[in-house]
Amino acid sequence: MKKIPTLILAAAISSALLGCQSTSGTSQTHSASHTLMAAAKSSNLGYDIVESLTVEVGPRMAGTDKDLMAVDWAMNKFKQLGYDKIYKEPVKVPIWERGSASAEVTAPYPQPLVITALGGSVATPVNGLEAEIVRFDTLAALKATNPADVKGKIVFIDHKTERAINGAGYGKSVGGRSRGAIAAAEKGAIAIVVRSIGTDHDRMAHTGMMRYKDGVNKIPAAALSAPDANQLNFMLKRNPNVTLKLNMNPENKGFATSYNVIGEVTGRTKPEEIVLIGAHLDSWDEGTGALDDGAGVGIVMAAGKHILDLPQRPDRTVRVVLYAAEEIGLVGGKAYAKAHAKELQNHYIAAESDFGAGWIYRIDVNVNPNQLQQVHADLAPMTTNRNIELGNNEAGGGPDVSMLPALGVPVASLRQEGYDYFDYHHTPNDTIDKIVPEKLAQNVAAYAQFALAMANSEAQLRPNNKQ
Amino acid sequence: MKKIPTLILAAAISSALLGCQSTSGTSQTHSASHTLMAAAKSSNLGYDIVESLTVEVGPRMAGTDKDLMAVDWAMNKFKQLGYDKIYKEPVKVPIWERGSASAEVTAPYPQPLVITALGGSVATPVNGLEAEIVRFDTLAALKATNPADVKGKIVFIDHKTERAINGAGYGKSVGGRSRGAIAAAEKGAIAIVVRSIGTDHDRMAHTGMMRYKDGVNKIPAAALSAPDANQLNFMLKRNPNVTLKLNMNPENKGFATSYNVIGEVTGRTKPEEIVLIGAHLDSWDEGTGALDDGAGVGIVMAAGKHILDLPQRPDRTVRVVLYAAEEIGLVGGKAYAKAHAKELQNHYIAAESDFGAGWIYRIDVNVNPNQLQQVHADLAPMTTNRNIELGNNEAGGGPDVSMLPALGVPVASLRQEGYDYFDYHHTPNDTIDKIVPEKLAQNVAAYAQFALAMANSEAQLRPNNKQ
Numbered sequence: 001m002k003k004i005p006t007l008i009l010a011a012a013i014s015s016a017l018l019g020c021q022s023t024s025g026t027s028q029t030h031s032a033s034h035t036l037m038a039a040a041k042s043s044n045l046g047y048d049i050v051e052s053l054t055v056e057v058g059p060r061m062a063g064t065d066k067d068l069m070a071v072d073w074a075m076n077k078f079k080q081l082g083y084d085k086i087y088k089e090p091v092k093v094p095i096w097e098r099g100s101a102s103a104e105v106t107a108p109y110p111q112p113l114v115i116t117a118l119g120g121s122v123a124t125p126v127n128g129l130e131a132e133i134v135r136f137d138t139l140a141a142l143k144a145t146n147p148a149d150v151k152g153k154i155v156f157i158d159h160k161t162e163r164a165i166n167g168a169g170y171g172k173s174v175g176g177r178s179r180g181a182i183a184a185a186e187k188g189a190i191a192i193v194v195r196s197i198g199t200d201h202d203r204m205a206h207t208g209m210m211r212y213k214d215g216v217n218k219i220p221a222a223a224l225s226a227p228d229a230n231q232l233n234f235m236l237k238r239n240p241n242v243t244l245k246l247n248m249n250p251e252n253k254g255f256a257t258s259y260n261v262i263g264e265v266t267g268r269t270k271p272e273e274i275v276l277i278g279a280h281l282d283s284w285d286e287g288t289g290a291l292d293d294g295a296g297v298g299i300v301m302a303a304g305k306h307i308l309d310l311p312q313r314p315d316r317t318v319r320v321v322l323y324a325a326e327e328i329g330l331v332g333g334k335a336y337a338k339a340h341a342k343e344l345q346n347h348y349i350a351a352e353s354d355f356g357a358g359w360i361y362r363i364d365v366n367v368n369p370n371q372l373q374q375v376h377a378d379l380a381p382m383t384t385n386r387n388i389e390l391g392n393n394e395a396g397g398g399p400d401v402s403m404l405p406a407l408g409v410p411v412a413s414l415r416q417e418g419y420d421y422f423d424y425h426h427t428p429n430d431t432i433d434k435i436v437p438e439k440l441a442q443n444v445a446a447y448a449q450f451a452l453a454m455a456n457s458e459a460q461l462r463p464n465n466k467q
Numbered sequence: 468m469k470k471i472p473t474l475i476l477a478a479a480i481s482s483a484l485l486g487c488q489s490t491s492g493t494s495q496t497h498s499a500s501h502t503l504m505a506a507a508k509s510s511n512l513g514y515d516i517v518e519s520l521t522v523e524v525g526p527r528m529a530g531t532d533k534d535l536m537a538v539d540w541a542m543n544k545f546k547q548l549g550y551d552k553i554y555k556e557p558v559k560v561p562i563w564e565r566g567s568a569s570a571e572v573t574a575p576y577p578q579p580l581v582i583t584a585l586g587g588s589v590a591t592p593v594n595g596l597e598a599e600i601v602r603f604d605t606l607a608a609l610k611a612t613n614p615a616d617v618k619g620k621i622v623f624i625d626h627k628t629e630r631a632i633n634g635a636g637y638g639k640s641v642g643g644r645s646r647g648a649i650a651a652a653e654k655g656a657i658a659i660v661v662r663s664i665g666t667d668h669d670r671m672a673h674t675g676m677m678r679y680k681d682g683v684n685k686i687p688a689a690a691l692s693a694p695d696a697n698q699l700n701f702m703l704k705r706n707p708n709v710t711l712k713l714n715m716n717p718e719n720k721g722f723a724t725s726y727n728v729i730g731e732v733t734g735r736t737k738p739e740e741i742v743l744i745g746a747h748l749d750s751w752d753e754g755t756g757a758l759d760d761g762a763g764v765g766i767v768m769a770a771g772k773h774i775l776d777l778p779q780r781p782d783r784t785v786r787v788v789l790y791a792a793e794e795i796g797l798v799g800g801k802a803y804a805k806a807h808a809k810e811l812q813n814h815y816i817a818a819e820s821d822f823g824a825g826w827i828y829r830i831d832v833n834v835n836p837n838q839l840q841q842v843h844a845d846l847a848p849m850t851t852n853r854n855i856e857l858g859n860n861e862a863g864g865g866p867d868v869s870m871l872p873a874l875g876v877p878v879a880s881l882r883q884e885g886y887d888y889f890d891y892h893h894t895p896n897d898t899i900d901k902i903v904p905e906k907l908a909q910n911v912a913a914y915a916q917f918a919l920a921m922a923n924s925e926a927q928l929r930p931n932n933k934q
Binding site for chain 1 (some may be wrong): 518522523524525526533576577578579581668669672693694697698701702705754755848894895896898899900901
């Protein structure tokens with residue numbers, strides 16, 4: 001018989017003892033979880049919040065007047081909902097204005113194409129720029145090419161985004177958008193256009209953030225809609241010499257102050273310990289930011305409200321954080337981590353909702369592996385919420401909390417079905433009609449159940465599994 | 468026993484005799500029809516033609532340079548395909564330039580909306596116009612209202628277009644687009660916006676033609692995308708006083724010469740008798756005109772080519788007509804009817820393909836009722852083409868031939884499934900990726916079978932059923 005390592009044995013005993021100690025509390029929490037789930041699923045609150053935000057504020061790009069309107073909206077909404085504590089924390093955000101963007105094939109088959117500027121892109125010269133295009137299947141193919149093939153041309157990265165339940169195709173193709181301009185400029189290109197990082201066939205381009213690198217020429221960067229990327233391929237099949245004219249006038253306009261807006265349900269017995277559920281308040285400018293991330297805002301604000309409506313507060317504080325300026329580089333998330341550096345040790349666990357409003361089908365966590373069983377026991381009532389699976393211990397937590405695991409904070413990822421998320425993501429099509437209220441309510445219920453379970457849990461989540 | 472009316476008896480005898488006379492010819496034609504169907508279904512020709520037109524020419528609005536490029540393209544394509552006779556006939560077409568169009572809610576919830584100008588609309592003043600909106604469910608509701616409710620306001624017609632296999636929802640809602648500006652101006656409105664006549668949920672507005680009336684003020688007219696129409700409703704639910712600012716600068720710029728382009732398969736024994744199959748060559752400017760009506764162009768050009776490839780020409784001439792300027796008022800169709808007034812008596816039957824590339828499921832005709840049975844016997848091989856049904860005697864024939872029944876010309880309508888046609892119609896989304904090659908090939912086969920059957924038929928189609 002193998003000897004059982006002392007540490008594991010100790011942990012097992014500790015777990016068993018904790019289990020004993022908490023039986024009654026756990027049973028009460030499980031009962032409250034079912035109450036929460038029933039209340040959330042029969043409520044339209046989450047959807048009403050998304051409607052309120054997208055109709056009364058609409059698009060709210062970081063650093064704009066609308067962004068500040070969204071901050072006021074959020075403060076007021078937390079008040080209306082009766083949160084225990086409401087405050088905002090300043091975040092310095094860069095201002096980037098989209099301006100207009102147009103493109104046309106000038107030869108061999110002159111015609112307009114549909115593009116949109118990528119976030120952070122510089123402008124073309126006032127009268128535009130015109131050059132031959134050179135096509136690559138992927139960013140990797142561009143990086144592997146001879147600079148002579150690219151010099152003086154407009155790079156076209158044609159990477160198709162695969163449809164997947166968890167949006168995994170995005171991760172494979174998005175590098176061309178975010179880092180393509182650097183790679184293209186390093187080879188001597190004068191501009192870059194990428195096939196939209198999206199799974200749709202709509203003639204709408206998907207915007208999104210791109211980056212430059214110090215010491216590398218900053219070239220204009222735009223996305224083509226899928227049908228327009230196809231159109232370039234049809235042309236290249238007929239004639240390898242296709243010239244494109246681009247005209248874009250986006251502007252970087254310095255910095256503004258935005259805010260992370262926070263509402264809390266104050267913990268009853270351990271108010272200083274924090275269960276954080278978040279979403280981001282900013283959006284891109286071309287849609288109304290319903291899926292990205294109005295849905296998340298509705299989900300976490302409503303989840304907190306349902307917990308407020310329980311007969312008693314949970315042990316820990318549930319902190320609902322609406323982050324500023326996620327789209328333009330997780331600015332609010334980073335600012336939060338910095339501002340709360342000393343308090344992070346009191347962050348019990350954190351999770352962000354930022355993937356639309358599809359069904360939640362699994363919850364992954366990132367906690368002390370020895371405590372996974374206890375955590376799953378705590379989260380067990382979620383399995384009755386449309387059969388949410390208790391998943392793995394490899395969670396990332398969501399964009400604005402993605403820096404927290406490295407700082408010791410346990411996180412969770414409530415995985416959503418996202419087959420169609422990248423049909424609409426970062427386009428004018430991100431509007432509230434794409435949200436199914438029933439699915440959103442299931443999300444609200446799941447976040448409420450998660451937050452309650454964690455706020456009352458007696459598991460020792462640290463050190464987490466992956467930093 | 469009832470006495471059988473003499474006329475019906477005579478017709479029956481005549482039919483029977485005709486049946487006897489034509490047995491051998493009919494049998495040959497039926498055999499050729501099956502050959503045609505097999506050839507067309509295994510060929511990519513129709514799709515290749517659409518690709519060529521939409522890629523090499525692209526959008527081709529009547530009266531533009533691109534329209535003339537399309538005319539040259541069509542002449543060359545008929546030549547490449549080896550048509551027996553190729554010619555073009557001038558058509559005087561009005562020139563309307565879209566310019567730019569923008570809209571924003573200015574109160575109570577300021578934000579941009581997505582609109583597009585309706586075809587033929589006048590511009591707003593240079594600095595735009597701003598007024599409160601007044602909403603109506605339908606054009607009929609607008610017409611029934613008190614002018615005091617409308618005076619000085621922007622009318623918003625919110626008629627939703629129902630999805631239907633045959634596109635029947637369009638006919639119910641399109642009046643608001645085409646005649647709404649007249650009704651609104653008669654009540655004193657200063658502009659009109661209509662919910663897009665479409666069945667999609669995309670944030671793209673559907674353009675389309677609108678009309679003015681002599682003696683009634685010409686007011687600017689635009690379409691809102693469906694999500695933007697929804698957005699106005701969300702606002703009106705919160706506050707009845709919603710003000711909108713519109714800025715559009717379309718221009719009517721006189722007239723240009725375009726062309727109906729015609730290719731013929733010359734009849735072997737009755738070359739002066741015409742079986743006309745048509746489509747329209749022009750398109751709106753925001754898509755590439757793939758469904759509307761590149762598909763029709765591909766279908767009828769390829770159908771004619773497959774008939775050219777048969778061992779012998781059919782009895783009558785098959786005339787493939789690509790009409791100019793359908794979108795802006797059936798201009799080419801009317802010009803054709805006028806230019807060919809004396810020849811119309813020799814038009815045996817006519818049909819136009821202008822409903823995208825969905826499966827053909829039925830063929831309706833408009834012929835002498837006494838001959839319907841004979842016509843159905845002639846068309847019988849089509850029933851083996853994905854079970855096309857031999858339908859009723861109430862066909863309209865298609866937009867550009869819609870004036871021909873009143874001039875005595877029999878017509879046919881090859882009915883297509885169009886569940887999704889109005890998702891894309893008159894939007895930037897009208898691109899070739901929306902066409903399924905297999906469905907297009909079935910259409911090509913059906914038009915080839917129809918044209919062959921009619922070119923060899925011995926039925927006496929006149930007088931037609933409905934004029």
